[in-house]
Amino acid sequence: METSLKTGSQLTFDFTGRVAVVTGAARGVGRSLVQAFARAGAKVVAVDRDAAGLQETLSLSPDGVAAVVSDISQPEGAQATVDAAIAHFGRLDICVNNAAIAPHTSLLEERAEVWDQVYAVNCRGTFLMTQAAARLMIAGGHGGRIVNFSSAASRRGSPGATAYASSRAAVESFTRVAAIELAPHGILVNTVSPGLIDTQPKPLPPMMSETLSQRIPTLPLARPGQPEEVVAAVLFLASDASSYISGSVMMVDGASAVGSRFSEPVVDDDIRYDWVTGHTR
Ligand SMILES: NC(=O)c1ccc[n+]([C@@H]2O[C@H](COP(=O)([O-])OP(=O)(O)OC[C@H]3O[C@@H](n4cnc5c(N)ncnc54)[C@H](O)[C@@H]3O)[C@@H](O)[C@H]2O)c1
Numbered sequence: 001m002e003t004s005l006k007t008g009s010q011l012t013f014d015f016t017g018r019v020a021v022v023t024g025a026a027r028g029v030g031r032s033l034v035q036a037f038a039r040a041g042a043k044v045v046a047v048d049r050d051a052a053g054l055q056e057t058l059s060l061s062p063d064g065v066a067a068v069v070s071d072i073s074q075p076e077g078a079q080a081t082v083d084a085a086i087a088h089f090g091r092l093d094i095c096v097n098n099a100a101i102a103p104h105t106s107l108l109e110e111r112a113e114v115w116d117q118v119y120a121v122n123c124r125g126t127f128l129m130t131q132a133a134a135r136l137m138i139a140g141g142h143g144g145r146i147v148n149f150s151s152a153a154s155r156r157g158s159p160g161a162t163a164y165a166s167s168r169a170a171v172e173s174f175t176r177v178a179a180i181e182l183a184p185h186g187i188l189v190n191t192v193s194p195g196l197i198d199t200q201p202k203p204l205p206p207m208m209s210e211t212l213s214q215r216i217p218t219l220p221l222a223r224p225g226q227p228e229e230v231v232a233a234v235l236f237l238a239s240d241a242s243s244y245i246s247g248s249v250m251m252v253d254g255a256s257a258v259g260s261r262f263s264e265p266v267v268d269d270d271i272r273y274d275w276v277t278g279h280t281r
Contacts, residue, residue, distance in 0.1 A: 011232070013239045016041035019089040020238065021081060023072050023129060024099030026053025028199035031060070032227035033096055033234060038062040040235065043089040047072060047081045048099070072099050073120040078128035082136050091140050094238045095133035096147045097126045100168075104160035115163045122167035127174060130189070134182050143186025145238045148175045150193040152253035168193070172249050179247030188246040190237045195253025198224040220261050221254035 020037045024030035025046035034046045034057055044065045048054045051069045058067045066088040071077040085092040100122045103114055126148050137144035153161050154169035172191050179189040196219065200208060216224060233252045236242055251257060272281055 011236070011241070013040045013235050013241075015094075015235075015238070018093040018238075019043045019045070019085050019091050020094035020096065021045045021047060021085055021092065021129075021133065022096045022098060023047045023081070023125070025057050025067075026050035027057075029194070029197060029227045029230050030098045031057045032231050033098060034065055035061050036228075036231045036235060037094075037238075038064050042094070045081065045085045045088065047084075049077075072097075072125040072129050075128055078125070078132045081129065082132040086136065091142075092133060092136045092144065093140075093142070094145045094147070095129060095137075096234055096238070097129050097171075098149050099125060100149060102151075102161075102164045104164065106160055107162045110162060118163040118167050119170075122164070123170050123174070126171050130174075130178055134178075134185070134187055137187050138185045143188075145242075146178065146182070146187060146189040147234050147237050148172075148189070148191045150191045150249060152193055152195040152251065152257040154193065155257040175249070176247045183246060188237075188242065190242070190245060190247070191249045192230060192233050192237065193249050193251050193253065193257070194225060194230050195219070195251075195256035196224040197230055198226055218260045218262055219254060219256050220259060222261060223254070225252060225254060 015037060020042045022030055022033045022037065022044060025034045026048035030048065034044050037044045038061050045068055046054060046057055046065050047068045047070050049069065049071045054067045054069060058065055066084060068081050068084045070081050072081060082092060101118055103118065130146055133144070133146060148171050150168040150172050151165065153165040154172065158165050175189050175191045182189055204212065216222065230252050233250050237245065237250065274281055
């Protein structure tokens with residue numbers, strides 16, 4: 001089965017005949033992913049532990065989406081999710097591990113039980129889903145694609161993000177190992193690493209509004225990303241266009257991990273040396 005790729009000013013994808021699981025589908029990037037895969041012809045299993053949000057995603061999506069209320073941080077929740085792909089659509093080709101939680105607090109205030117929950121969802125959930133999905137893909141015998149999620153926060157020293165940022169970095173490392181172990185089965189595993197994406201609740205809570213109004217002007221592109229800009233990277237990694245890409249981290253962060261808009265260039269005006277000849281003046 002071919003994923004046809006059309007190019008113009010936009011890339012579009014045709015996932016007709018493919019079945020995708022998307023975790024964290026009740027809002028934000030996950031909801032946009034469900035809609036995009038379904039519009040591109042895929043059958044989709046949309047998973048979240050938030051039943052009401054999931055129902056809203058379903059009502060806003062085209063046909064061909066099945067909803068599963070499930071906690072992917074638990075083995076039975078992950079298994080129920082991939083089983084739903086077989087029960088509803090008979091196969092599984094793509095697994096997008098988008099579900100995450102991101103509570104922020106200072107290192108000195110961090111509580112061990114919150115830390116553990118971050119790792120349970122962000123790391124164990126990604127592991128459990130990858131394992132359950134890969135087992136089904138191997139049994140299906142036609143390979144597959146797994147797209148995991150990190151964050152640009154994993155590369156900066158982001159204050160308040162000890163648990164979240166380190167859990168996202170762990171996913172990048174996990175992805176590299178999974179890519180090696182699953183390669184013989186034709187399963188490609190990659191990570192997408194977003195920067196600030198416009199998924200926050202509206203109207204913004206006052207504290208968040210103040211933080212963002214200070215932060216956004218410092219971003220290299222001086223704006224947050226839109227969910228669709230993350231979706232485009234995921235669809236690419238799930239398509240035949242990325243057939244030689246595995247174990248990679250695709251940054252979708254408008255360069256926020258590599259610098260700030262206001263980084264001053266370092267000007268070397270040391271008058272003691274002639275840099276061309278190497279002579280001391
Ligand atoms: N939004 C951003 O600025 C941003 C920045 C960097 C990285 N990311 C990453 O992008 C992804 C999507 O971000 P978002 O802002 O859309 O997230 P979000 O918080 O809006 O949505 C996450 C979804 O995951 C679900 N979820 C949480 N725990 C779950 C569990 N145990 N089982 C099932 N579902 C569960 C939540 O109910 C929610 O619907 C995440 O992996 C996040 O780490 C987001």
